[in-house]
Amino acid sequence: MKNTLLIFFVIVFSFKMKAQTVEASTIIPTNEYLDLLATNLEIPEEISKKYQKSSIDITIILTITKDGSVFNPKIQNDSLNLESNLKKAVEKLPKWNPKTEDGIAVVSRKAFNLVIPIQQIIEEEPIAGQVYAKANPKDGLRGFYSNYAKNFNGSKFSNSKEIKMLATFIVEKDGSLTNIKIVESNEPSLNKEAIRVIESMSNWNPATENGKPIRSNFTLPITIKQRN
Template sequence: LTRQPEVTPPPPPQVTPINDVLTIIDDDDTAEETNFASSEETGEDVVIKHIPVTVDEEVVVEDDIFVIVEENPQFPDGGTAGLLQYLGKNIKYPTIPQENGTQGRVTVQFVVNKDGSIVDVKVIRGVDPYLDKEAVRVISTMPKWIPGKQRGVPVRCKFTVPVTFKLQ
């Protein structure tokens, strides 16, 4: 049999004394009363004023980068199919990963500006440094996109593209 040492509970925290002084008032003291006259007693008409409700529309701030928008940004030449064709034509498989047999999917995220330009290209999930660098190069050289829109106004928004590197 093994015995575990008994653990004594910590002492309770000290209670700090309350320094508030309560004064007791006799029941004989009188308090001031406030009387309110109702419209029935005064005989006056009750007037209900109409206050118009104003709704302030949310103003889109220029520097905000949206993740979800009403209209997603689109590649200018054929949408998603055009993007895949562009990637297929412009990717040059780096020689070192090709010799090593390295293949996989590089996930790249970038921001499409209001004018459709591509900025802040970064790799979210990489495979190989050479493949990552090639994916960033090709994404950075893309033509201007059709920007995403929120309430009909072009806004900056993030976009994620998987770039697949596959050997024959």
């Protein structure tokens, strides 16, 4: 009987000692992250022509550091020499929630299959009378940022001297901004204020295709410095 109890105690103790692991995850939905990555990945013209009306299928390997940033992204069997472009594309995206073991952040790796439709990339170029224009603020980005800083409630500042955020939203056909989210922020307590200011701003010029307004996604980096 004593031996049975001892064995039971060892089994229970071993179970409790097992590390609790939470895998790394994207701040925005993973499919949106991969879509943004595919959109931001620049494909050289000679490769686009070679794979016209087709797609490029690659396997990417991301190393997620303890602070959630991606270190030295790789492409498995990079025969097209796109790794340098992949690095630039990843730098534009929000950080990850790092993997944790018993609440402690650790380095981890993630592999994804990325399919890039070349036909879509080629059609974004102004060829054969087809013109695509991205959405933009009516006063230009410089004017938008200037007005944004004026409308941001400075009394809500924390101890941070500089607020850095990444906002995503949809620019509708009428230029209104919807589905506004802050996907990355060094001051999450100010996220609501950041969204409030974007909601209060004037409508944008919507994206157009062949002169017709279309809905489009937009990613906007925001930096606000505390005034002395």
